Each structure stands twice: as C-alpha cells, then as structure tokens.
Amino acid sequence: MTTDSAGSPDRLLYLLQVANASFPTGAFNHSYGFETWIDSGALDDAASFEGACRDWLRYAVIPTDGAAAAHAHRHATAGELDALLALDAIVGALKLSRESREASYKTGRALLAAHRDVFSAETLAPLAEAMRDGRCEGHQAVVFGAAAQAQGIGVGDAVLAFLHAGLSNLVSVGARLIPLGQIESQRIVREAWPLLTGGAAEACAMELDALGSATAGLDIASMRHERLHTRLCMS
Amino acid sequence: MAEPSSAPVAPDPEWIVGKYALMNVRARRRLGRTEIDPLCWRIPFQWQGYHYQDHDDEPFMLIVNSGGGFVEGDVAHFHAELEPGTRALFTTTASSKFYKCPDGAVSREITDLHVGADALLEFCPDEAIPFARSRVHRVNRIAMAPSSRLFATDMVSAGRVHYGDGEVFRFHHLVSEFGITIGGRRLALDRLVATDPETIAALERLWQGRRHMATAFGYAPDLPAGVEDDVHDAIAGIDGTEAGVTRIGELVIVRILSAETWQAHEALFAAWGALRPAIAGKRARPILKC
Numbered sequence: 299m300t301t302d303s304a305g306s307p308d309r310l311l312y313l314l315q316v317a318n319a320s321f322p323t324g325a326f327n328h329s330y331g332f333e334t335w336i337d338s339g340a341l342d343d344a345a346s347f348e349g350a351c352r353d354w355l356r357y358a359v360i361p362t363d364g365a366a367a368a369h370a371h372r373h374a375t376a377g378e379l380d381a382l383l384a385l386d387a388i389v390g391a392l393k394l395s396r397e398s399r400e401a402s403y404k405t406g407r408a409l410l411a412a413h414r415d416v417f418s419a420e421t422l423a424p425l426a427e428a429m430r431d432g433r434c435e436g437h438q439a440v441v442f443g444a445a446a447q448a449q450g451i452g453v454g455d456a457v458l459a460f461l462h463a464g465l466s467n468l469v470s471v472g473a474r475l476i477p478l479g480q481i482e483s484q485r486i487v488r489e490a491w492p493l494l495t496g497g498a499a500e501a502c503a504m505e506l507d508a509l510g511s512a513t514a515g516l517d518i519a520s521m522r523h524e525r526l527h528t529r530l531c532m533s
Numbered sequence: 534m535a536e537p538s539s540a541p542v543a544p545d546p547e548w549i550v551g552k553y554a555l556m557n558v559r560a561r562r563r564l565g566r567t568e569i570d571p572l573c574w575r576i577p578f579q580w581q582g583y584h585y586q587d588h589d590d591e592p593f594m595l596i597v598n599s600g601g602g603f604v605e606g607d608v609a610h611f612h613a614e615l616e617p618g619t620r621a622l623f624t625t626t627a628s629s630k631f632y633k634c635p636d637g638a639v640s641r642e643i644t645d646l647h648v649g650a651d652a653l654l655e656f657c658p659d660e661a662i663p664f665a666r667s668r669v670h671r672v673n674r675i676a677m678a679p680s681s682r683l684f685a686t687d688m689v690s691a692g693r694v695h696y697g698d699g700e701v702f703r704f705h706h707l708v709s710e711f712g713i714t715i716g717g718r719r720l721a722l723d724r725l726v727a728t729d730p731e732t733i734a735a736l737e738r739l740w741q742g743r744r745h746m747a748t749a750f751g752y753a754p755d756l757p758a759g760v761e762d763d764v765h766d767a768i769a770g771i772d773g774t775e776a777g778v779t780r781i782g783e784l785v786i787v788r789i790l791s792a793e794t795w796q797a798h799e800a801l802f803a804a805w806g807a808l809r810p811a812i813a814g815k816r817a818r819p820i821l822k823c
Contacts, residue, residue, distance in 0.1 A: 353735065353739060357732065357739055387719040388719060391719040391721050394723060394786050394788065395777070395779045396779045396780060399781060509724065509726075510708075510726040511724070512725055512732060512735070514725075514739060514788060516739075517777065518776060519777070520779075524779060
C-alpha cells in the first residue's frame, strides 16, 4: 500500500474528488469493449464480469495507462514537456481500436478541462497548449498523472487513485448493462484492493519500453463494438 | 520504440558468426521497376534474390534464414530501405521457430523497415512460434513517409500446438512488438509483454481459448471510405476465428484470434484481399514460396 500523500487532508480530498465517478470526464460512458461481451452473453453475471474486470486491470490497464500515469507524474515533476508529449503518443499508439483510443483522449481532455475549472492548475498550461496545438492528443493517463503531480500528490497514490477510478467506472458500466446490484458492484471493487495496490506498485516500477497490453480478445471486442446494433456506451 | 534509421546496420565485430544474422537491402527504381539491392549480409541469412510474382514492377523477396530456427541467444536482424516511389513485398520462407533457452539467454528477431515517399511496402512474414522454455524478443519497426503505403501482418502462435500433448503457452519469456510510425509520428504500437508465469498462464484466457494471434495493418494516405467495412465482411465467418477490424484515420487494423494456423492465415489473406486493391492497386493472390 502506498501512503505517500498521507497526512494531508487537502491531498486526500483532491484524490477523492478527481477519482470520483461524478468528476466530469465522461468515463462512465465507456465500456472499452465490455459492452460487446455483455451483448453477446459472454458476461452475464457478477462472477464472469468480475473476472473480466480483473483481467482488464491486470493485463491491459496496469501495464499501459497505469504505468503511463506514473511516467507522466515523473515527467511533470521534472518539467519535461517534450517527454510528456512523447509519452502521450505512446499511450495513443498502444490503443489498437478506434473507440478505445478515442475514449482515452476524450476523457483526458475532459479531465483537463474540468481540472482547470475546478482547481485552476496553472502548471498544466503547457500541456493544455500542446493539446490545443495538436502536438498531443491528451490521453487520460497522461493528464491524470500530470494533474496529480501539480496538486502535490505522490506518484504511488496518483497511480493507485487512477486505477481505482478506472475500475470503479467500469464496474458502474457493468452494473447498468448486466445489470448488477449495488452491493455486488461494490464488492467487486473491494475484492480488487490487493490487485489495485500491487498493480500501482508494479506500474510505478515499469520501464517505458515495457508498456504493453496482453488482452487481444478485448481488442477484438472493442473493435466489434463499433458495429453493435444497440449501444449504450461510446466504447 | 526508437525510429529505425534508414542507414544500413553495420555489423559489430563482437557478433559471433552464425549467431547474429544480418541483412541490409535497399529497394530502388531501376529500368521502370523496383529492384532490390543486397547491401550486405551475414549468415545464417542468405541472399537468394527476388522475383516478380505479380508479373509487374513489384519484386517479391523471401527472407531466407538458413539457420532453420532460433537457438538460444540467436539474433536475426533484417533491415530494408525502400527508396521513394518503389514498391516491394517481403515475406519469409517459413515460420520463425524459437527453441528452448535452458541457460536463460534471449533469442531476438529484429526487423527495421524504412519506407520512402510514395513507396509501397507489403510485409507478410510467417508466424513466430515460441517453443516450450524459449525466451523470445521480437521487434518489428516500420517507419513510413506520410505519402507511403503499407500492408503488414504479424502473427504469434502459442507454441507447437500439435506437438505431443501440445506445447501451448509453455514459453518462458515473450516480448513481441510491432510498431508503425508515419512521418515520425507514432501510429500504432502493438506490444505484448509476457515475461512472468502469471501473464503467460493468463494468455490462453485472454486469447479467448485460441492459440494464434494475428494482426494486419493497412495504411494509405487515400484509403477509401468504408474499406474497413469491406475488411469486416471479408473476415467474417472464417471457421475457428474471432476477429475485429477498426479504422483510425487512414490506418486499418485487423485483430484475429484463431484455433488453427491455417485459419489465421485465411483471415489475414481475406484482409489483404479487401485492402490490397486500395493500397497496391491490384488484387491479392496467394504468395508462392516453392
């Protein structure tokens, strides 16, 4: 368990607010391909959904976006805008379906916009300018890591909050689509605590050239989502 | 992923003869067609020329590695530069077989392809097969000019799936990377990192119980609207496969999982069939290798 933001109520409150599903990033609209599996009946109860969520977290998010959030935090600490932009390009390139790539940068842009309006983080201005100029897309993991750094959050806590927010949002999508009860949904998130804490530590230790995803089946589900007849989610 | 240089790779004197295969080639326009010049090579890569299988100006080159497979610590490094306006197809004579690495060293397959302005690259290698206890690092890097065109495939099998009781996901280390840049901008980076037992064991589940993962990439600056739908229709319904297709700007990506090798090959060929007229201006035809 990382505790590097402990002792500061403001920092804890910041994390609680920005990682909350109600923070306006639009993440609750994205299933990242899960809607395809739910539509096909491959995921139809809490157990099957929980297993897929854990795989998504362990083999798709932690070694890509989770690690990217950590790198973004460090680049922001060092004031390395060019490295931040290069990281953003890697994050985008790693997403092989159109919808997953769009989900990543749309939620990233929304996160930055909301962050600017709520927290007025001037240190994010160069990143915002690069996004406006088209020098980067502004993927969520990159924005989250840089924004958390601007608020004085430690890298470990930032990544842990990022992973928790991602899982919570996906579980809320599953709760609506399968559907699942509120207690079942919260139990899935609670059961994932060890995976979240271990994953955050793993993501923080990951070298840039080790970023990668192993979820080929989910890539296909995300691609097929583009052609689903009835869709409630954007991805 | 570093941007591959268009300059030929110079052999390092430290490389052990026979353990580090290297080939540098350059495609040039000459006499109204593309010709491929071998700049230098080291065994076990062998230069055996090229031929014009489509009976037009585009040479087909089989990358010949006479080693027959990757013993522990082997490296094969293929580097090609396509000059502006050229077009060429590269394929392999057979699958890349990676044998066991009992002493913990890694076998490496490196492909660097540099595609000049208005050039066409078709890169259709056979699959990589990581045998039980193998340790494999594959890197495919394609650097393209914005006006260039591409059809490329990549395929990784779970192992010798029909050997004995089967050697499915029994390798010990696999990093497989396929990256494409356009004008220095990253377009796609497909990187599988399975270097711990937990991840390797999970792959069968993450591959939906299939044993082969194949990916096709098609790019052209003027890719027609809706061509991705043609690809979708072409790959639909192939036995034993699960597949999806997407389009990101002028890049079409096809992801395929299959139970059998031939099923992935068939799906890749179907994708090529749908994309090749738009990318290369001609129909796909089976590539003959012998």
